């Protein structure tokens with residue numbers, strides 16, 4: 101069994117890197133905080149004899165040797181980057197639980213047949229650089245390396261520049277290598293497990309999600325003398341479209357999601373009708389057919405509203421991550437491990453994207469969830485209990501050890 | 507009569523300071539461009555023997571001596587600052603028409619009884635610093651000097667800091683001095699004169715206007731796993747409130763105006779429901795009673811929407827400029843001057859705020875308008891014809907000369 105107290109204090113130590121006044125974490129991808137967090141983690145791994153590889157996207161692999169190092173490793177991991185007002189568990193739990201598995205084996209003097217690796221994927225959140233999961237996305241071949249390295253933040257800094265600045269632009273090729281099985285442990289980021297009072301979710305897949313930039317162009321005119329009927333005002337379409345997209349999500353209730361995380365008005369002057377509004381749109385549904393329907397309706401809604409108000413518009417596709425089913429053998433391994441430990445569990449789908457979405461395309465993958473308080477995530481108040489944190493890691497240890505010895 | 511060609515070429519020369527690729531102007535208040543524009547204008551005035559005073563808000567007064575300099579001057583003027591994507595005429599026309607009046611008198615060797623001054627008011631637009639017309643507002647006593655100097659731009663730079671940086675923090679007290687009459691010449695910034703095919707508007711007053719920051723606070727949560735019903739999403743209220751405010755403007759059609767010039771979502775991450783939305787709201791109506799009604803209904807609409815979606819909100823009053831009636835004697839002087847020159851004219855109210863709103867509180871004030879193309883202003887495409895530019899300035903010359911000799 102793993103050491104729950106050690107895992108908890110490791111989490112709390114990492115949470116200080118980018119720690120916020122409200123008890124959350126702001127350790128966005130490839131910032132100075134991310135650099136410090138990565139170095140802290142690497143130090144912990146090296147202390148127990150692990151070796152490091154960094155690839156061309158800054159993805160890191162910390163490897164503990166097995167008895168037969170010619171065999172494909174078992175891997176686990178997640179991400180160390182956070183939202184701008186993120187919490188202490190999203191991503192980092194999966195990484196530090198992987199470390200705790202390695203520490204447990206190391207302390208017990210156990211060397212499994214296969215090597216074990218803990219992976220840290222670059223820019224999972226998609227908060228600083230869009231799209232999300234871009235490190236694992238390039239690794240699995242969903243995106244070109246060039247596309248990945250050229251993503252920019254709001255200040256125009258590219259991933260390549262940011263990686264160089266913090267010294268994590270590696271030279272390992274960013275592409276799949278043989279892996280026996282990949283497991284990712286994560287907080288649920290939603291309310292299901294807590295409401296069912298079950299500590300473990302066996303995750304069978306991930307819902308489909310699409311990101312767009314909706315750009316609406318009007319005519320800047322003076323707020324005072326210009327009659328309302330003569331305006332071409334992007335806010336007229338923005339307010340109508342947002343209202344209709346909430347109605348669309350309600351139509352496909354309870355599983356559909358519509359979220360607007362960011363918006364910009366240009367030139368952004370109080371007494372001028374904006375020339376342009378840019379709205380970030382996030383649509384999701386676990387059923388790919390329905391998500392495709394929502395996508396088509398969104399385009400129709402935007403078109404109609406912009407026609408009605410005599411505005412020009414463009415929908416920029418930022419990200420398209422279709423619904424995913426995880427590998428049956430990996431899901432079975434997780435279910436068996438939970439049952440052996442005797443925890444109550446629920447089989448479920450993930451509402452959030454995870455690096456496992458992309459690794460599952462090229463290597464056998466599955467995930468486990470633990471509850472998070474009130475289902476709240478992407479929030480500084482994000483929380484999880486030490487008991488659930490420990491339970492999840494024990495399930496991970498059980499599954500990894502079994503596969504690593506097979 | 508004034509020299510129309512000289513006035514036009516002076517306007518075009520000034521338009522190069524902050525000139526944009528699309529033929530507009532970005533010479534925002536107290537930027538380096540504003541400094542260069544001010545210095546250019548001061549040079550022109552000094553060339554014909556004017557003297558300069560700069561007050562504690564950076565307002566500038568360029569004075570041409572009269573026969574009896576103990577008499578109160580006649581003043582004219584407007585502002586040199588522009589919107590971020592502004593045009594070549596808004597404000598600057600009133601300043602350079604004042605210069606053209608002085609140049610005409612100078613060339614003709616005419617010294618009127620009273621001194622004449624051209625005023626350049628600081629930060630009329632309200633684009634860089636809110637509220638609008640803050641230079642004339644402090645001068646007339648609507649705002650404290652301390653309030654005026656402490657207004658900040660989006661980067662947190664205060665008016666005082668910006669004035670110091672460009673060297674225009676003067677030491678003249680920013681307060682009214684005796685003035686015989688104040689006239690302001692401006693483009694209409696709306697479509698009325700053009701549609702009536704009349705070159706001159708005799709402006710009898712200015713509509714009431716209110717600026718607010720509507721701040722809506724929700725709960726940041728993850729865009730994927732969080733059920734729609736459990737969200738406290740500020741965009742749910744924002745879209746509803748904007749829609750209802752357009753309906754409110756339609757209710758008081760055709761004179762009411764509702765404009766949203768700027769918006770911000772925090773933390774501004776695509777896959778996180780915003781914690782906070784800040785929306786700039788601008789409501790206007792020429793009838794103060796109706797504007798008060800609109801104000802009350804806006805508060806009700808915001809309250810109901812935020813209650814419905816379980817959100818917190820605050821309405822920050824940014825600016826409140828009640829409807830204004832100009833001085834009858836000044837309006838009459840303008841009407842007589844137009845009639846003498848034989849131009850067709852319309853008596854009208856202004857939809858935009860002008861420095862004359864504030865000067866009219868403490869000195870006899872009125873305005874004249876000329877048409878602008880398609881009524882478009884606060885836009886790089888803002889345009890006016892050389893003929894109308896010349897006509898307006900001739901009307902100004904006539905009225906000023908008459909009053910300056912009385």
Ligand SMILES: NC(=O)NCCC(=O)O
Pocket residue numbers: 190224225226232233289451452453454728729730777
């Ligand atoms: N787990 C997580 O926050 N992933 C980011 C991608 C998403 O938006 O679902």
Ligand SMILES: NC(=O)NCCC(=O)O
Pocket residue numbers: 322323324371596630631632638639695857858859860
């Ligand atoms: N003329 C002008 O653009 N004034 C700014 C104040 C307002 O918004 O009306």
